[in-house]
Amino acid sequence: MPQMETIGLETDLSLFKYDNLEQLPPNYRDLDEGERTARIEAALDELGDDVLVLGHNYQRREIVEHADFIGDSYALSKRAAEADASNIVFCGVTFMAESADIITDDDQAVSLPSMEASCPMAGMAEALQVDAAWADLTAAAPDADIIPITYMNSYADLKAFCAEQGGLVCTSSNAHRAFEWALERGDKVLFLPDKHLGENTAHRIGLEGSLAEWDPWDPEGKDPEEVAKAAVICWEGYCQVHERFRTAHVERVRENYPDAEVVVHPECRHEVVEAADVVGSTSTICETVAEADPGETWAIGTEIHLAEHLARWHPDVNVVPLCGDACMDCNAMRQVDPNYLTWVLEGLVEGVPRNVVEVAPEEKELARVALDRMLEV
Numbered sequence: 001m002p003q004m005e006t007i008g009l010e011t012d013l014s015l016f017k018y019d020n021l022e023q024l025p026p027n028y029r030d031l032d033e034g035e036r037t038a039r040i041e042a043a044l045d046e047l048g049d050d051v052l053v054l055g056h057n058y059q060r061r062e063i064v065e066h067a068d069f070i071g072d073s074y075a076l077s078k079r080a081a082e083a084d085a086s087n088i089v090f091c092g093v094t095f096m097a098e099s100a101d102i103i104t105d106d107d108q109a110v111s112l113p114s115m116e117a118s119c120p121m122a123g124m125a126e127a128l129q130v131d132a133a134w135a136d137l138t139a140a141a142p143d144a145d146i147i148p149i150t151y152m153n154s155y156a157d158l159k160a161f162c163a164e165q166g167g168l169v170c171t172s173s174n175a176h177r178a179f180e181w182a183l184e185r186g187d188k189v190l191f192l193p194d195k196h197l198g199e200n201t202a203h204r205i206g207l208e209g210s211l212a213e214w215d216p217w218d219p220e221g222k223d224p225e226e227v228a229k230a231a232v233i234c235w236e237g238y239c240q241v242h243e244r245f246r247t248a249h250v251e252r253v254r255e256n257y258p259d260a261e262v263v264v265h266p267e268c269r270h271e272v273v274e275a276a277d278v279v280g281s282t283s284t285i286c287e288t289v290a291e292a293d294p295g296e297t298w299a300i301g302t303e304i305h306l307a308e309h310l311a312r313w314h315p316d317v318n319v320v321p322l323c324g325d326a327c328m329d330c331n332a333m334r335q336v337d338p339n340y341l342t343w344v345l346e347g348l349v350e351g352v353p354r355n356v357v358e359v360a361p362e363e364k365e366l367a368r369v370a371l372d373r374m375l376e377v
């Protein structure tokens with residue numbers, strides 16, 4: 001398995017994977033919104049087709065309003081793969097910028113404006129842990145072909161590992177197709193790192209009766225032979241933003257708004273997904289509200305910035321966050337602030353690319369195989 005490098009910075013950023021990324025200089029820290037917007041627009045005008053700004057649906061308003069394309073992680077990776085621009089500024093989190101670097105040409109540079117934008121869930125499946133689990137599970141089921149699938153929310157070394165073991169990558173919009181692809185080629189799936197997406201996908205394809213969890217933090221509490229009997233083995237990882245939603249929130253919304261419909265992300269707990277009307281990726285959530293009739297009420301079970309964008313983009317629809325004020329923003333996504341965007345774009349104007357994410361060549365080649373398999377399913 002390719003080695004994962006977690007470098008020893010003198011900060012508490014234990015999930016941070018790159019040592020060439022820079023902090024925002026002090027003269028960019030207090031820009032006022034008017035000046036900043038004018039500077040971002042001037043830099044974008046000057047750069048023209050040399051730059052493509054991609055913005056994930058969870059980015060804040062001041063970021064998405066400058067993006068050439070806003071979308072979910074699958075759509076953004078497709079856009080990156082098709083891009084001609086020599087510079088891609090990826091307003092998202094580390095694993096997304098890494099994936100963009102993997103699928104773009106070597107002469108295209110991918111910048112992640114803030115070095116601190118690391119998804120905690122991606123850090124929940126460390127290479128060494130996965131290596132150990134793989135050894136235990138394959139020894140416990142020597143006659144079975146286990147196919148590893150990693151959610152896009154993982155680092156490049158894990159994607160490379162999945163390719164090496166005959167597996168692939170998926171996102172929330174194609175997890176069911178990735179499971180079907182894997183089960184046509186093998187007997188079992190090891191799904192990393194999000195247990196909820198794994199469980200929700202097992203239900204979607206009718207395998208909920210053969211589901212087990214692998215908890216790498218509880219080495220005593222698991223019996224590899226028992227776990228390896230299941231058709232779908234889910235890694236014990238989760239997203240804290242989505243775990244917050246409970247069925248009580250769905251019930252309360254339905255009491256407060258009797259006509260409300262509920263749309264949630266598949267990183268939510270299974271019982272919440274069951275209680276909702278629609279489940280899907282952030283793009284599905286956007287499309288659901290875009291297609292709503294005026295006056296309809298939709299409760300949104302995902303990161304708060306997306307709920308706020310949808311309320312702004314569709315003022316004729318009553319958009320409410322599923323757990324009201326308790327809805328969370330994603331701390332990782334929030335690190336990309338518009339001061340960073342200004343600094344990175346002005347750097348490109350000066351010919352100084354900043355915070356360029358470069359996946360190590362030996363990981364890149366294999367991780368690309370896993371991503372290409374995903375783009376084909």
Ligand code: 13P
Pocket residue numbers: 057071072073074153171172173239265267280281282283
């Ligand atoms: P999407 O792939 O649906 O955009 O989700 C990414 C993500 O990080 C959700 O928490």
Ligand code: SF4
Pocket residue numbers: 093119120121122153239240241242267303330331332333
């Ligand atoms: Fe990671 Fe959750 Fe943030 Fe998505 S919302 S980037 S899974 S922490």
